[in-house]
Amino acid sequence: MPERDSQLADLVDLGARRGAAYADARHVEREFEAVSVRDGEVESVTRSGDRGIGYRVLHRGAWGFAATDRVDESSLRNTVDEAFARAEAAASTRAGHVTLAPVAAQRGEYRTTLVRDPFAVPVAERIALLRAADANLKGPHAVSRRGSVAAYRTRKHLVTSEGTDVRQEIVESGAGVSVTAVKAGAKPAQRYDGRLTRQAGWEFIEHLDLASRAARYRDDAEAMLDAPLASERPTTLVFTPEFLALLVHESCGHPTEADRVLEYEVAFAGTTFMWPKDRGALRYGSEHVSMTADATIPGGMGTFGWDDDGVPAMRTKLIDRGTFVGYLTSRETAAALGMPVAIGSARAEGWQHFPIVRMVNVSLDPGTQSYDTLISGVEDGLLMESPASYSLDDKRQNFHFSTQSARVIRNGALEGYARGVSFQSLTPAFWGRCDGVADDWELHGFLSCAKGEPLQLMRVGHGAAHARFRDVPIEVRG
Amino acid sequence: MTALGRDAMLAPLEAALREANGDEAELWVHRRRSAITRYARNEIHQNALADETHVQARVVVGRAMGIASANSLDPAELRRLVADAATAARESAPNADWTGLAEPSPVAEPRSYDADTARADAAHQADAIKRITAAVKARGFRAAGTHQIELTEDSLANTKGVARYAPSTMAYLRALVTSDTGTGWAEDLGWSARSLDADGVASRAIEKAALDRERTQLAPGDYEAVFEELAVAEVLRFMSLTGLTGQTLRDGRSFMKDAIGEQVTGPRFSLWDDGLDDRTLAIPFDVEGTAKQRVALVERGVAKGVVHDRQSAKWFDTRSTGHAADPRRYGVGGHAGNLTMAGGDAKREQLIRAVTRGVLITRFHYTNTPDPKRATMTGTTRDGTFLIEDGRITRALANVRYTMSALDLFAGIDLLGPQRLARDWWSSNGMGSIVCLCPPIKVSRATITGSSPI
Numbered sequence: 001m002p003e004r005d006s007q008l009a010d011l012v013d014l015g016a017r018r019g020a021a022y023a024d025a026r027h028v029e030r031e032f033e034a035v036s037v038r039d040g041e042v043e044s045v046t047r048s049g050d051r052g053i054g055y056r057v058l059h060r061g062a063w064g065f066a067a068t069d070r071v072d073e074s075s076l077r078n079t080v081d082e083a084f085a086r087a088e089a090a091a092s093t094r095a096g097h098v099t100l101a102p103v104a105a106q107r108g109e110y111r112t113t114l115v116r117d118p119f120a121v122p123v124a125e126r127i128a129l130l131r132a133a134d135a136n137l138k139g140p141h142a143v144s145r146r147g148s149v150a151a152y153r154t155r156k157h158l159v160t161s162e163g164t165d166v167r168q169e170i171v172e173s174g175a176g177v178s179v180t181a182v183k184a185g186a187k188p189a190q191r192y193d194g195r196l197t198r199q200a201g202w203e204f205i206e207h208l209d210l211a212s213r214a215a216r217y218r219d220d221a222e223a224m225l226d227a228p229l230a231s232e233r234p235t236t237l238v239f240t241p242e243f244l245a246l247l248v249h250e251s252c253g254h255p256t257e258a259d260r261v262l263e264y265e266v267a268f269a270g271t272t273f274m275w276p277k278d279r280g281a282l283r284y285g286s287e288h289v290s291m292t293a294d295a296t297i298p299g300g301m302g303t304f305g306w307d308d309d310g311v312p313a314m315r316t317k318l319i320d321r322g323t324f325v326g327y328l329t330s331r332e333t334a335a336a337l338g339m340p341v342a343i344g345s346a347r348a349e350g351w352q353h354f355p356i357v358r359m360v361n362v363s364l365d366p367g368t369q370s371y372d373t374l375i376s377g378v379e380d381g382l383l384m385e386s387p388a389s390y391s392l393d394d395k396r397q398n399f400h401f402s403t404q405s406a407r408v409i410r411n412g413a414l415e416g417y418a419r420g421v422s423f424q425s426l427t428p429a430f431w432g433r434c435d436g437v438a439d440d441w442e443l444h445g446f447l448s449c450a451k452g453e454p455l456q457l458m459r460v461g462h463g464a465a466h467a468r469f470r471d472v473p474i475e476v477r478g
Numbered sequence: 479m480t481a482l483g484r485d486a487m488l489a490p491l492e493a494a495l496r497e498a499n500g501d502e503a504e505l506w507v508h509r510r511r512s513a514i515t516r517y518a519r520n521e522i523h524q525n526a527l528a529d530e531t532h533v534q535a536r537v538v539v540g541r542a543m544g545i546a547s548a549n550s551l552d553p554a555e556l557r558r559l560v561a562d563a564a565t566a567a568r569e570s571a572p573n574a575d576w577t578g579l580a581e582p583s584p585v586a587e588p589r590s591y592d593a594d595t596a597r598a599d600a601a602h603q604a605d606a607i608k609r610i611t612a613a614v615k616a617r618g619f620r621a622a623g624t625h626q627i628e629l630t631e632d633s634l635a636n637t638k639g640v641a642r643y644a645p646s647t648m649a650y651l652r653a654l655v656t657s658d659t660g661t662g663w664a665e666d667l668g669w670s671a672r673s674l675d676a677d678g679v680a681s682r683a684i685e686k687a688a689l690d691r692e693r694t695q696l697a698p699g700d701y702e703a704v705f706e707e708l709a710v711a712e713v714l715r716f717m718s719l720t721g722l723t724g725q726t727l728r729d730g731r732s733f734m735k736d737a738i739g740e741q742v743t744g745p746r747f748s749l750w751d752d753g754l755d756d757r758t759l760a761i762p763f764d765v766e767g768t769a770k771q772r773v774a775l776v777e778r779g780v781a782k783g784v785v786h787d788r789q790s791a792k793w794f795d796t797r798s799t800g801h802a803a804d805p806r807r808y809g810v811g812g813h814a815g816n817l818t819m820a821g822g823d824a825k826r827e828q829l830i831r832a833v834t835r836g837v838l839i840t841r842f843h844y845t846n847t848p849d850p851k852r853a854t855m856t857g858t859t860r861d862g863t864f865l866i867e868d869g870r871i872t873r874a875l876a877n878v879r880y881t882m883s884a885l886d887l888f889a890g891i892d893l894l895g896p897q898r899l900a901r902d903w904w905s906s907n908g909m910g911s912i913v914c915l916c917p918p919i920k921v922s923r924a925t926i927t928g929s930s931p932i
Contacts, residue, residue, distance in 0.1 A: 006873060011743070013833075018832050021880040038575075038810075039573055039575075041571075041573045041575055042542065042546050042570050042571040042572075042573055043543070043568040043573065043810070044543045044544070044548070044570065045543070045544050045566040045569055046544075046547075046566070047544075047545070047546045047547075047562055047563075047566055048534075048545075048546065048547035049548050049549075050530075050532075050547075050548065050549035051549065052530065052549065054528075062522065062525070063523070063524060064525055064706070065524070065525065065526040065527070066526070066527045066528070066529075067526070067527070067528040067529065067530070068528075068529050069530050069531055069549045069550065070529070082527050082600075085599070085600045085601075086515075086526065086527060086600045087525065088600075089515070089522065089525060089600035089601050089603065089604035090515075090521075090522035090523070090524075090525040090604070092521070092601075092606060092608075093517065093521050093522045093611065094521045094522065094610060095523075098523075122569075123566075123569035124569070125572065125877055127570070127571060143728075143729050144728075144729045159745075176796055178762040180729050180731065182729065182730035182731070187585035187849075187851060188729070188730055188731050188850075188851055248893060261776055262518065262519075262523075262621055262657075263518045263519055263620075264516070264622075266517050266518060266622045266656070267516075267518075267622045267623045267624060267652060267654040268624075268907050270843060270844075270860075270906075298482055326691070327814075331790055343769055347812055348642065352528035352530050353526075353528070354524055354526045388848070389847050389856070390846055391844050391846040391856050391857050391858070391879075392842070392843075392844045392858075393843055393858035393860070393879075393930050394843045394844070394858070394877075395930070396926065397930060397931065398858055398877070398879060398930040398931075400846075400848070400856050400879060400881070400928075402848040415627075422848050424879060424927065426930075426931065433727075448629065448907050450566075450908075453514050453516055453524075453624055453626070453907065454512055454514055454526075454528065454908055454910065455908030455909055457906060464560065471911070475878040475927075477677065477848060477849055477854075
């Protein structure tokens with residue numbers, strides 16, 4: 001079912017003729033290919049795809065949305081009718097009208113820059129790569145080994161009643177390896193990374209060097225089985241960029257989403273502790289902590305040409321040297337908060353989803369010192385390598401993280417492992433303990449940030465460098 | 479919303495399979511029409527309907543598996559899908575662990591479908607929300623939440639002659655009521671819209687919000703506690719994911735490892751998985767086409783066993799219990815998604831009266847498991863956390879962080895109330911597929927490890 005050339009424009013025109021103040025139609029086609037290997041056996045080769053149209057109207061001051069994967073005339077007519085019926089039902093509960101921050105009509109195309117199309121890589125080559133990684137996951141106590149590579153392509157066409165008509169083709173590549181080690185009398189140890197994704201071609205998979213990574217994960221898991229328990233105390237923690245990517249995501253990305261301020265997510269994802277009155281005043285972290293939202297970073301999983309409001313990708317500061325300064329906004333939420341422009345954060349997972357405020361690439365800005373300098377300043381502490389369990393409260397203010405693997409730092413050098421480490425903190429207290437960020441900034445990608453009803457899994461990017469936090473109270477569980 | 483029906487959902491699959499080119503082939507369709515109305519500050523802010531079809535083909539050639547999926551029941555597209563899966567199988571490599579597709583067997587009739595619910599429209603959903611917001615506004619509070627009506631149809635056919643079809647409906651209404659000082663939560667869930675009581679939801683949430691004032695912080699420590707049904711469902715989620723599947727048992731990550739037949743928790747705790755219970759949300763077969771069975775998991779505190787899909791059944795040289803999961807959400811190795819925990823007859827007031835000094839927990843937010851082997855859960859409470867002293871609620875509490883093994887929590891059950899349909903935070907928000915029939919409980923010990931600010 002390729003979309004007809006004028007199909008979206010016809011739907012938008014129909015919306016305007018029926019009295020909608022605004023209408024948009026979005027055709028999305030998604031492709032996915034994955035190869036997975038479990039314990040050396042090829043588990044499956046998977047190819048999937050879907051396509052459909054999402055139709056949104058602003059009518060009588062309220063939104064209505066309907067989506068369908070059937071594009072015959074009758075189904076599309078029903079979809080339009082349903083969107084209007086839903087807008088009318090919503091309007092019957094509203095005192096005020098939804099308004100949208102202005103944006104100039106947009107025209108153009110955006111495509112991911114890539115070297116080698118991941119869909120064109122022969123399956124045999126992908127299997128060989130995974131089997132090489134699997135061989136390196138084998139260890140004396142490894143009971144379960146998995147590896148996978150995946151390719152994603154999204155083609156999106158958005159037409160709005162305000163004259164926007166933009167097309168995008170986004171290609172992403174990803175991989176993952178995991179190992180579970182079990183030994184009698186010891187806690188099972190798992191080492192994995194499900195966030196090795198990039199808006200890029202197969203060259204990113206090659207860059208990951210899965211075989212070396214697998215060997216490192218095996219060694220970590222085996223070592224964690226025999227590692228001594230850490231001692232429970234306030235200590236210095238150094239976090240890897242990988243670990244900080246998740247901390248930034250959970251404790252800065254989410255609470256700066258403007259729809260949380262408006263309580264749109266209060267019954268599911270929650271609200272925030274960063275309110276409009278706090279902008280420019282709330283001490284979020286130390287002076288070493290700055291964070292930026294940037295949908296223009298090459299390769300970022302939150303990079304695009306335009307968001308699903310048709311707002312062009314841009315960059316904005318969220319935390320400036322420790323002070324909260326900005327929000328992620330859609331056109332609707334920007335207008336509701338009295339902001340002159342939206343920063344382009346309205347995103348929908350697929351054709352079947354209503355665009356809501358999502359992260360783009362939200363990153364901890366790099367510092368100026370090297371990793372070696374950062375770690376040489378630690379007399380006694382831990383390097384937190386990769387997150388395991390994490391749990392946040394509904395304001396993103398109270399969190400608890402544990403780690404898959406922790407390395408002992410003594411007199412500025414790594415020596416051995418410690419197990420059982422977790423920590424809980426209030427967000428400003430945690431970031432306030434940061435006394436240094438290194439210059440080894442790197443980008444990480446998440447495939448499935450969850451938010452919205454029905455649930456929408458969004459790709460987002462996070463950059464970070466190693467960073468050091470003083471006097472963090474840790475918990476230890478045997 | 480209208481169901482397509484058995485013929486429209488099955489006949490195209492059987493036709494496409496007749497032309498399948500491979501040793502074994504299977505087509506599974508999950509069609510979902512979901513109408514979700516979200517409201518906040520007493521107004522509907524999102525009102526969306528999505529009609530989507532997921533079709534998955536699995537084709538096996540020489541023990542090598544190819545999988546392809548798309549979203550159309552068009553005969554030509556189905557044929558192409560099966561051919562794509564066969565191509566993928568040929569590009570793949572043989573899997574020595576392959577189990578073969580399911581064989582035909584009797585299956586129960588679907589019981590979680592209501593045609594009137596499927597027909598509920600946008601105005602019906604808005605009316606329920608207006609009943610809530612009217613009651614809430616009358617108290618000077620504001621409400622937020624969701625009204626969801628969902629119609630799903632599943633069909634599955636394979637080249638061994640399996641042909642399954644089941645429709646189901648789901649109705650869900652929740653309200654978070656916010657006052658100037660606190661919040662309160664209530665919800666109803668069922669397979670019929672008739673099980674949603676908007677006035678009751680409003681009244682329960684308002685009552686909690688009104689009580690939630692002048693919060694105080696609770697010091698970390700062990701406390702007696704009352705866990706309401708949503709809080710119990712949250713704990714059960716982690717038992718399920720970390721310990722009740724063939725995969726976790728095989729990996730040695732399950733608390734059942736080397737403990738089957740042993741006492742693992744208290745004698746007042748019994749748990750089973752039963753997708754055939756007509757009070758729950760389920761269809762009678764899994765995504766491999768295997769008929770679902772009732773599986774005893776823990777009986778009076780003694781570990782009895784785990785659930786299996788075809789893969790884990792092979793690992794354990796047994797038969798699948800009909801617990802293969804949607805591969806878009808869970809991995810291979812079984813999924814216990816229709817949990818039933820034995821209840822009792824204690825009323826809510828009796829549970830509270832039994833506490834000398836402790837905490838009442840309505841529900842949790844964004845939980846996780848720092849120690850999967852012990853089914854340990856950590857999470858913060860929300861929307862109704864209260865201090866109980868001498869058998870009555872005396873203070874509202876700032877949200878607390880709870881961290882404890884499910885086995886230790888359930889070892890301390892003193893009293894149980896009647897079962898109710900409930901889902902954990904993850905499943906109620908679409909991030910999981912676990913539905914629980916579970917009771918509120920009074921326990922002798924719950925470990926509180928921290929408090930949020932007031």
